[in-house]
Amino acid sequence: MFAALQETFLERSVKIMAMTTSNRPSESKDETYVPHQEWVRDVDDISKGVKSIGFPIATDEDGTRSHLYNVLDENDVENLNVDDEVTTGLAFKSRTLFLIGPLFKGKHYIRAVFNYPAAVGFNTAxxxxxxxxxxxxxxxxxxxxxxxxxxxxxxxxxxxxxxxxxxxxxxxxxxxxxxxxxxxxxxxxxxxxxxxxxxxxxxxxxxxxxxxxxxxxxxxxx
CATH class of the missing domain: 3.30.1020.10 (Antioxidant, Horf6; Chain A, domain2)
Incomplete structure (x- = not known):
């Protein structure tokens, strides 16, 4: 996972930032629902002796940014309830990663995009x-x-x-x-x-x- 490779990315002058959708716990009907703050603690607990998460994780509670970046899994859109002010049934995000280059002529350009269905994990190597x-x-x-x-x-x-x-x-x-x-x-x-x-x-x-x-x-x- 990316937490274990933080030093590898740092050696290459690469900064990591994650983004996750996060429904409000009180509105989740799924007994297995885990808010991402708790999930981060679980990852740190499971990964003891490896590396704790030391990079920022942005919360996209209503899916606005996920829609903007088009990173929702189309096969799971039936879970999406767009009528709610705060979406309670967000579709699973696809696993999407953007490699953004350093500043070049006043802009940051996307150099590569990885996009996997939610069922497939990243190959960090x-x-x-x-x-x-x-x-x-x-x-x-x-x-x-x-x-x-x-x-x-x-x-x-x-x-x-x-x-x-x-x-x-x-x-x-x-x-x-x-x-x-x-x-x-x-x-x-x-x-x-x-x-x-x-x-x-x-x-x-x-x-x-x-x-x-x-x-x-x-x-x-x-």
């Missing part, structure tokens, strides 16, 4: 991987290929000339005129059940290894 990919791309004028993980080969930006690429990536190779690959070494990084290593992505849950390789003749790029 994938969130970290996308952050690493975006920050690497911004800093080094590269793009990342499918299944890229930190330490894997990157794609030289198409706007970069071969001379520029030679200066920045001396050992880059040309697979196709539009596909030039370069090495970008990275240390070993383990995040929430996944280990990022050069050349592969190991999933410890299944014990399987996913590998993507380009056969370039002189060397194989993992």
């Amino acid at each position: 994938e969130v970290v991987r996308v952050i690493d990919a975006l920050q690497t791309a911004d800093q080094e004028r590269i793009r990342t290929p499918a299944n890229w993980v930190p330490g894997g080969d990157v794609v030289v930006h198409p706007d970069m000339t071969d001379d520029e690429a030679n200066e920045k990536f001396p050992n880059f190779i040309t697979v196709k005129p539009y596909l030039r690959l370069a090495e970008r070494p990275a240390g070993k990084l383990r995040v929430q059940g996944l280990m990022f290593r050069k050349g592969n992505l190991e999933t410890f849950v299944t014990g399987r290894t996913l590998q993507t390789r380009w056969n370039t003749g002189d060397r194989r790029c993992s």
Whole structure:
């Protein structure tokens, strides 16, 4: 969960903020209803020895912001009672995450959006991987290929000339005129059940290894 990775995000200069819908307890007919303030305490209790929640959580009691951001699960809209001044039957939020970039030309831009149905949990390692990919791309004028993980080969930006690429990536190779690959070494990084290593992505849950390789003749790029 994100609480366990707060330091990982901090290392990348990423701030976390959460938002949750929260019905009024007195109007909830669900005996299992837990207001989010109590839920946070439960998370802290369950996660003892890991990390307590240290980021802000905004309350969206009437669903105004959830509607604005379009993050309600359409499959559960029958729970929504829009006639109430304060909605007592809010649809489940879909699990939606926005990666918002730093200030650029006076604005903050959305760099990536994750949107899962309410029944599917986030893969926090994938969130970290996308952050690493975006920050690497911004800093080094590269793009990342499918299944890229930190330490894997990157794609030289198409706007970069071969001379520029030679200066920045001396050992880059040309697979196709539009596909030039370069090495970008990275240390070993383990995040929430996944280990990022050069050349592969190991999933410890299944014990399987996913590998993507380009056969370039002189060397194989993992």
